[in-house]
Amino acid sequence: xSFFTIAAMQLPISGQQPNLSALQQxxxxxxxxxxxxxxxxxxxxxxYGAGKAHAQPAGGVAEQAYCELARRHNIWLVPGSLYExxxxxxxxxxxxxxxxxxxxxxYRKMFPFQPYETGIEPGDDFCVFDVPEVGRFGVxxxxxxxxxxxxxxxxLMGAEVILxxxxxxxxxxxxxxxxxxxxxxxxxxxxxxxxxxxDGGNGHSIIVGPAGDVIHQAGIGREVMPVxxxxxxxxxxxxxxxxxxxxxxxxxxxxxxxxxxxxxxxxAVDYLGSLGPLDKPGRD
Numbered sequence: 484x485s486f487f488t489i490a491a492m493q494l495p496i497s498g499q500q501p502n503l504s505a506l507q508q509x510x511x512x513x514x515x516x517x518x519x520x521x522x523x524x525x526x527x528x529x530x531y532g533a534g535k536a537h538a539q540p541a542g543g544v545a546e547q548a549y550c551e552l553a554r555r556h557n558i559w560l561v562p563g564s565l566y567e568x569x570x571x572x573x574x575x576x577x578x579x580x581x582x583x584x585x586x587x588x589x590y591r592k593m594f595p596f597q598p599y600e601t602g603i604e605p606g607d608d609f610c611v612f613d614v615p616e617v618g619r620f621g622v623x624x625x626x627x628x629x630x631x632x633x634x635x636x637x638x639l640m641g642a643e644v645i646l647x648x649x650x651x652x653x654x655x656x657x658x659x660x661x662x663x664x665x666x667x668x669x670x671x672x673x674x675x676x677x678x679x680x681x682d683g684g685n686g687h688s689i690i691v692g693p694a695g696d697v698i699h700q701a702g703i704g705r706e707v708m709p710v711x712x713x714x715x716x717x718x719x720x721x722x723x724x725x726x727x728x729x730x731x732x733x734x735x736x737x738x739x740x741x742x743x744x745x746x747x748x749x750x751a752v753d754y755l756g757s758l759g760p761l762d763k764p765g766r767d
Contacts, residue, residue, distance in 0.1 A: 485715030487617050489644070490520040491675050491690060491708040493701050496650075496683025498532030503545055506530065506562070507552055509707075514556045517709045522614075525563035526679035526688075527625050527650035528575070533682075535602065538566035538573055541589060546578055554584030559614060563648040563679075564592065564624055572604045577622050577648060579612050588612045592624040593633060598763045600626075609633075611640045618643045618714040621672075625649040628662050628676065631669070638670035638732060643717040647676045652685050660689050660700070668695030669731050671721045673712050680705065693717045694725045 490513055496502055510523055530545050531537035539545060545565055553560040560580040567576035567589075575592040591606025610622040621642030627633045628647060637645055645666070651659060659676065667674035674691040678684040678701075686703040690710050699708055724730040 485618070485713050485718075486711055487521055487614065487714065488517075488519045488709055488711045489522045489524060489646075489675065490517060491524045491677045491688060491710065493526065493678060493680060493686055493688045493706040493708070494529065494683070495681040495705060496526065496529050496532060496679040498534060498682035501531055501537070503530050503548060507548065510552055510556065510560075513707055513709075514558070517707075519711075520558065520709050522559035522561070524561045524646050524675055524677055525648060526677050526683055527564045527577075527648040528566070529563040529648075529650075529679055529683055530565055533650065535566050535573060538568040540568050541576070541578075542586070546586065549578070550580055550584040550586065553580040553582060557582045561622065561646050561648070566603070567591070573602055574606060575600070575603050575624060576606075577610075577624055579610070579620075579622060588622070590622040590624065592627060594626045594630055596626040598761050609636050609640060611637060611642050618717075621645045623647050625651065628659065628666055631666070634666040634670050634672075634674075635735075638672055639735075642672060643714050644673040644712060645670075645675065647674060649676055649678050650684050651678055652683075656685055656687050660687060663689050664691050664695045664697065667691035667693060668725060671725060671732055672717055675710075693720050 549560055549562045564575050564577040567574045577590045578586045579588040581587050588610050590610035593606050595603040595605055611619055613619050619641045621637030623633050663674050663676040671693045677688045678686055680686045686701055688701040690698040692698050721732055
């Protein structure tokens with residue numbers, strides 16, 4: 484089977500009160516209206532907003548509620564992300580829940596939005612998971628997409644669809660839309676970059692096909708976006724080329740250069756050191 488329907492949810496998110504019950508109700512309504520949906524994706528930090536006071540350990544109350552929701556509707560569920568408490572450390576984490584209500588993967592955001600997302604530890608493991616008889620999916624979160632190595636690594640691990648919850652309320656959202664298209668094209672994969680609205684972002688979610696084509700770009704209001712992807716298209720275009728032209732993954736595979744500047748230890752060069760500390764800009 485190469486066809487698979489994913490519902491991306493651009494929803495109003497409150498930073499003052501929990502959104503869990505509203506997200507559950509939205510999912511109930513979605514599944515009544517669009518029973519073909521097999522996976523649901525929410526935006527970053529949608530359950531409680533960006534407040535760290537609501538951090539929970541892995542398997543906490545919110546995650547258990549999402550597991551029950553996935554089981555009830557027999558769907559795959561990536562409920563955006565939550566602040567995860569692990570001892571003294573906080574992570575921005577996205578659980579992946581299967582139709583049996585089991586957490587099969589958990590991704591910790593590798594690039595917290597520093598210097599603004601303070602106090603959040605970076606994760607160090609990439610996340611891919613398989614939907615049986617469908618294909619391989621990858622997960623990244625918000626600022627991760629600004630680092631091409633993250634999406635490229637997921638593609639090299641076999642990901643054919645990247646699920647990317649975000650929480651962007653700033654004026655660089657237009658740049659992010661271009662990045663989403665580029666990430667999809669250079670890695671020949673679907674890219675679901677899903678934002679919230681209200682306290683959860685300024686909307687403009689985008690779903691991109693493996694040739695960098697815009698399947699749908701949302702506005703600034705509430706949108707429910709069920710999209711049928713064709714993973715056979717990913718495999719065909721990776722084999723034959725984007726528009727039967729460039730084959731970037733094959734070219735990367737067959738490269739003759741090691742990109743040593745990106746290797747561990749090579750980043751401590753004089754130029755990067757000259758850029759100064761990673762701080763919020765102040766008055767000159």
